[in-house]
Amino acid sequence: xxxxxxxxxxxxxxLVADPVPGINATPHEDNxxxxxxxxxxxxxxxxxxxxxxxxxxxxEDYPMSPPKIRFLxxxxxxxxxxxxxICLDVLKTNWSPALQIRTILLSIQALLGAPNPEDPLANDxxxxxxxxxxAAIETAREWTRTxxxx
Amino acid sequence: MSxxxxxxxxDFNDESLEETDSEFEDETYDDDRYLKxxxxxxxxxxxxxxxxxxxQIQKAQAEQIEEVSNILGxxxxxxxxxxxxxxxxxxxxxxxxxxxxxxxxxxAGLDTNAARxxxxxxxxxxxxxxxxxxxxxxxxxxxxxxxxxxxxxxxVYLEQKIKEEGESxxxxxxxxxxxxxxxxKAIKLLAPKSVSDRYQVLLNRTYVDDKDxxxxxxxPNCEYAVDCAIGPKQLTTIVPTVVCSCxxxxxxxxxxxxxxxxxxxxxxxxIKKCEDDSETANWISANTKECPKCLxxxxxxxxxxxxxxxxxxxxxxWVCMGPWSEHGTSWxxxxxxxxxxxxxxxxxxxxxxxxxxxxxxxxxxxxxxEQSAKLDKDLYLKTEKKMTLLQSQSGMSWIEVQYLDSASKxxxxxxQTLKWTYAxxxxxxxxxxxxxxxxxxxxxxxxxxxxxxxxxxxxxxLASLKVEMMDKTxxxxxxxxxxxxxxxxxxxxxxxxxxxxxx
Ligand SMILES: [Zn+2]
Ligand SMILES: [Zn+2]
Ligand SMILES: [Zn+2]
Ligand SMILES: [Zn+2]
Ligand SMILES: [Zn+2]
Ligand SMILES: [Zn+2]
Numbered sequence: 001x002x003x004x005x006x007x008x009x010x011x012x013x014x015l016v017a018d019p020v021p022g023i024n025a026t027p028h029e030d031n032x033x034x035x036x037x038x039x040x041x042x043x044x045x046x047x048x049x050x051x052x053x054x055x056x057x058x059x060e061d062y063p064m065s066p067p068k069i070r071f072l073x074x075x076x077x078x079x080x081x082x083x084x085x086i087c088l089d090v091l092k093t094n095w096s097p098a099l100q101i102r103t104i105l106l107s108i109q110a111l112l113g114a115p116n117p118e119d120p121l122a123n124d125x126x127x128x129x130x131x132x133x134x135a136a137i138e139t140a141r142e143w144t145r146t147x148x149x150x
Numbered sequence: 151m152s153x154x155x156x157x158x159x160x161d162f163n164d165e166s167l168e169e170t171d172s173e174f175e176d177e178t179y180d181d182d183r184y185l186k187x188x189x190x191x192x193x194x195x196x197x198x199x200x201x202x203x204x205x206q207i208q209k210a211q212a213e214q215i216e217e218v219s220n221i222l223g224x225x226x227x228x229x230x231x232x233x234x235x236x237x238x239x240x241x242x243x244x245x246x247x248x249x250x251x252x253x254x255x256x257x258a259g260l261d262t263n264a265a266r267x268x269x270x271x272x273x274x275x276x277x278x279x280x281x282x283x284x285x286x287x288x289x290x291x292x293x294x295x296x297x298x299x300x301x302x303x304x305x306v307y308l309e310q311k312i313k314e315e316g317e318s319x320x321x322x323x324x325x326x327x328x329x330x331x332x333x334x335k336a337i338k339l340l341a342p343k344s345v346s347d348r349y350q351v352l353l354n355r356t357y358v359d360d361k362d363x364x365x366x367x368x369x370p371n372c373e374y375a376v377d378c379a380i381g382p383k384q385l386t387t388i389v390p391t392v393v394c395s396c397x398x399x400x401x402x403x404x405x406x407x408x409x410x411x412x413x414x415x416x417x418x419x420x421i422k423k424c425e426d427d428s429e430t431a432n433w434i435s436a437n438t439k440e441c442p443k444c445l446x447x448x449x450x451x452x453x454x455x456x457x458x459x460x461x462x463x464x465x466x467x468w469v470c471m472g473p474w475s476e477h478g479t480s481w482x483x484x485x486x487x488x489x490x491x492x493x494x495x496x497x498x499x500x501x502x503x504x505x506x507x508x509x510x511x512x513x514x515x516x517x518x519x520e521q522s523a524k525l526d527k528d529l530y531l532k533t534e535k536k537m538t539l540l541q542s543q544s545g546m547s548w549i550e551v552q553y554l555d556s557a558s559k560x561x562x563x564x565x566q567t568l569k570w571t572y573a574x575x576x577x578x579x580x581x582x583x584x585x586x587x588x589x590x591x592x593x594x595x596x597x598x599x600x601x602x603x604x605x606x607x608x609x610x611x612l613a614s615l616k617v618e619m620m621d622k623t624x625x626x627x628x629x630x631x632x633x634x635x636x637x638x639x640x641x642x643x644x645x646x647x648x649x650x651x652x653x
Contacts, residue, residue: 005281005282006281006282006283007280007281007282009282010282011282061310063280063281064306064307064310065310090326096324096325096326096327097280097303097307097324098279098280098297098299098324098325098326099326103326
């Protein structure tokens, strides 16, 4: 395997030495481009108290291309689909090589606090979110209790 | 105003114009006394246009940028960004720039701190935020916003944006959220030649895309653009067919293949209708219907439209339901869908079916010519083969067998025209002028079929048919000119009534 770029080493060091509250990212020992991630659901959101597991992979041309990230824990959210894929502009067209794993994970945490049904990935969820927000939030809470608490 | 128009005569030297003109004349009207194109007299269905090459377009941009650069006293790289931002409206740019310099520069993504010249620098104690390299003597670059990265990262970034994402005029500084634009000077400093060449091609594309009077030739891999002054508002009165130097005939209004005499709006509606109705139409056409006389149920068998009722022996036309006795012996005669006679035969319970039948009538003919148009390529290849055979068999020179090439080209073009006459006719409301159109359509169709039949004769006969074929080719072409001229004049003078709104 090719030597790990300095950028990835630095980022990893910083994630360990100076962790972001509510977010944890640990690289696999046998593949330093592959991270196990957990994100705590933000307070006063339907995901509060939940701990969500994600996988993160840094592709060969990172940071020119964005990291690949996916939720492993089931989550009821208009911008996250059944496979855990996330609809977030900074992971696609608005990616900049100056962004980091840390900033991306913070953006994902912020997305949990502010779902955007106008730009949906999971259409059925978004539809429900628009029609009956209260019921949708209740489902999100339920899923959090069932799937995201240990 | 005229300064703003794309290419005035000064923009291009006469030499290059000569080249463009003669190229296209050679292409289509090679050595044929019958088809000699009458340049100075433009026909009513022809529009004025010019074809420009990639390098001519680059040159036109460079000249306009240079001019603005002289007026505003700014470097040409920055003027290029400004001109693109203002969609090449030079006067508007100059006026607004003189009013509020800083605002204009900021809005276009140019920082006002224009004093600093862009260059590759070594900065002490620098670490690149992208690769985290902090070696001594690392070469770095920053735009006017001062977001600095190492040259290697910058180059990879630009390469990705240009080659992978196809961006050009809107590439921003790599720093997240910074809207400072990368200009052509930065590209020249940082990117390898293949990347900066691609950048130039993409920029050229945005220039043509930004200007209403320019359009890229849609033929695959063609790099010419066409300049034509016909705007969207004129498309109800004219069908602007242009011919690229590559030989492709297309509509400047919508970019589709030549669709004269049918206006763009009808073409769009017709294509949509064909997509929507094809299922229903297929179902209906495959079904039975009632004899117009005794109302017995009759099934259509075979492709013939001549129906005979088994019960009462009434003979009628499957397409229009009119009595067959009025149809003569040739199928051409059913290009008239006589509304009045038809209504008698089709009672009101069959009205919806009748409207579908009406559609089918036109659609079948449209599709028939489209089918033939698809065989055009084969036909053309066949022609070439025939020409080689003919040369070796008859001892005719290459020039002498060019009549076959002309015949083939005229046939292809006329089928294309005929196809669209049926879409045109479908939306045409009857008035005292429609019969002229229908007669023209019928004449052209018969002429085309006759020529087509001649064309498919065995090679041994072709040499002796030369004069007849040349005459027929000229005749067919002339029928097409007459039809297009009549329809174009009608459009221009607003004499056609359509069943749908063109706007
Ligand atoms: Zn770097
Ligand atoms: Zn910047
Ligand atoms: Zn072309
Ligand atoms: Zn058109
Ligand atoms: Zn009958
Ligand atoms: Zn008929």
